[in-house]
Amino acid sequence: MAEPRTLMLVLHDVAPETWSDYQPFVEAVDAMGSLPMTLLVVPNFHGRNPLEQAPAFCQVMEQRLARGDELALHGYYHADVGDRLRSPRDWFMRRVYTWEGEFYRLDHQQALARLHAGIELFDRRQWPLAGFVAPAWLMSEGTRQALRELPLQYTSDPQNFYRLPDFTRIPAPGLVWSARSAWRRALSKALSDARAQRWQQAPCIRLGLHPVDMRHEFSRHYWLDLLQRLLADGRIASTKRDWLQANAGLLTLPRQVA
Numbered sequence: 372m373a374e375p376r377t378l379m380l381v382l383h384d385v386a387p388e389t390w391s392d393y394q395p396f397v398e399a400v401d402a403m404g405s406l407p408m409t410l411l412v413v414p415n416f417h418g419r420n421p422l423e424q425a426p427a428f429c430q431v432m433e434q435r436l437a438r439g440d441e442l443a444l445h446g447y448y449h450a451d452v453g454d455r456l457r458s459p460r461d462w463f464m465r466r467v468y469t470w471e472g473e474f475y476r477l478d479h480q481q482a483l484a485r486l487h488a489g490i491e492l493f494d495r496r497q498w499p500l501a502g503f504v505a506p507a508w509l510m511s512e513g514t515r516q517a518l519r520e521l522p523l524q525y526t527s528d529p530q531n532f533y534r535l536p537d538f539t540r541i542p543a544p545g546l547v548w549s550a551r552s553a554w555r556r557a558l559s560k561a562l563s564d565a566r567a568q569r570w571q572q573a574p575c576i577r578l579g580l581h582p583v584d585m586r587h588e589f590s591r592h593y594w595l596d597l598l599q600r601l602l603a604d605g606r607i608a609s610t611k612r613d614w615l616q617a618n619a620g621l622l623t624l625p626r627q628v629a
Contacts, residue, residue: 411445
């Protein structure tokens with residue numbers, strides 16, 4: 372019997388100031404039935420949103436856990452606050468490509484300290500924690516070294532999971548938009564349509580949403596429509612943690628360091 376095909380709905384940059392962007396979308400998803408999501412939570416978004424000073428938001432996260440959602444650690448500040456730009460490539464990656472690659476240049480000790488702070492926050496809140504996703508999916512070698520030393524189960528990039536601590540790669544194609552302008556949204560739709568068709572038989576597809584997607588009717592409706600189409604096509608919604616646990620011995624590839 373063939374394994375069921377899965378979809379994973381993943382909300383990035385979840386924080387007190389972004390939750391209002393997501394709320395109408397989440398309510399629409401909840402109205403479809405019991406569809407678990409993975410919420411990538413930032414402990415102190417851009418240094419101005421400490422979760423422990425946002426009790427109402429934390430209560431919402433606990434309600435999401437009770438519904439079957441997963442909370443994963445998504446950086447700590449989700450901002451690259453380092454001021455030393457070492458090369459033209461460094462300048463491009465940290466000031467043109469993104470200002471939010473928090474773990475792109477951290478050394479081992481810096482990454483370890485920030486990861487410990489995030490894990491300790493989850494522990495204080497008694498939130499189960501299995502995964503870490505670096506902001507913008509950018510990780511230094513020091514970050515990878517730190518992840519090998521911590522009790523986390525997985526990390527990921529746009530097209531793969533990596534089982535920790537040995538970074539065993541598991542293909543998991545993902546769709547993500549750049550929605551900040553009309554032409555970017557149009558291009559994102561075309562690319563996502565083509566990739567969704569190409570990955571029609573993939574064991575899993577990840578839908579990676581961002582707060583900016585929710586601020587435009589065009590992109591917000593696209594994600595809802597795609598979610599409904601994938602469900603109608605027989606896909607089953609799952610969190611990242613649950614999918615990885617269910618497929619522990621089925622999809623692993625030879626070790627490949629991320």
